[in-house]
């Protein structure tokens with residue numbers, strides 16, 4: 564796979580000014596950016612518009628999870644903002660995902676990529692047990708990835724640890740978008756199912772979502788540059 568724009572930088576900031584300050588240090592030809600719940604709740608569609616104005620493709624990571632009609636309309640609103648990618652939670656089920664997919668068809672012929680979160684990368688076996696699921700995360704990820712693909716979506720969010728086994732059961736073009744990326748010397752924080760950028764590329768992740776290892780680094784551009792070098796070396 565082409566290595567351009569494999570990295571999606573998570574702009575997890577509490578305000579638009581900080582997010583755009585970070586974006587100004589990035590090259591939209593080399594990476595994409597992600598707007599998540601914190602930034603969008605604070606800054607709304609204006610921040611997406613501002614990032615588009617700077618030439619970035621935006622992954623709107625709001626992980627919609629609601630009844631089919633509500634989710635479909637939320638996905639429509641995202642597509643009408645012109646985002647590159649938007650997501651829902653696969654655990655919302657087939658009817659919810661199909662409704663979202665169909666809505667996107669009507670907005671722009673499904674040009675906006677629609678993917679589904681399987682099991683959050685911050686979760687491990689015990690967290691699933693707490694929910695009454697007595698299985699390994701990988702098994703639940705596989706189950707939800709099959710459901711997502713058969714519901715007509717473009718890919719899933721999963722851990723890079725699951726990419727190899729998933730590739731055996733999904734089609735080659737299915738996007739495997741992986742947060743929980745940690746360079747060897749980075750703080751792990753709240754993530755549980757992690758991999759280094761190089762390992763994730765070797766495993767076959769389509770896109771690497773990386774936040775704090777870049778945005779909280781002393782010199783973010785240098786941290787990103789090191790990650791890009793690691794990705795190139797892993798090819």
Ligand SMILES: O=c1ccn([C@@H]2O[C@H](COP(=O)(O)O)[C@@H](O)[C@H]2O)c(=O)[nH]1
Pocket residue numbers: 573575599680682683684685720721742743744754772773774775776
């Ligand atoms: O399973 C998931 C789904 C989404 N995320 C998001 O990715 C970034 C990761 O940020 P880091 O600072 O690199 O941990 C963050 O915006 C999450 O909301 C995820 O981590 N895991």
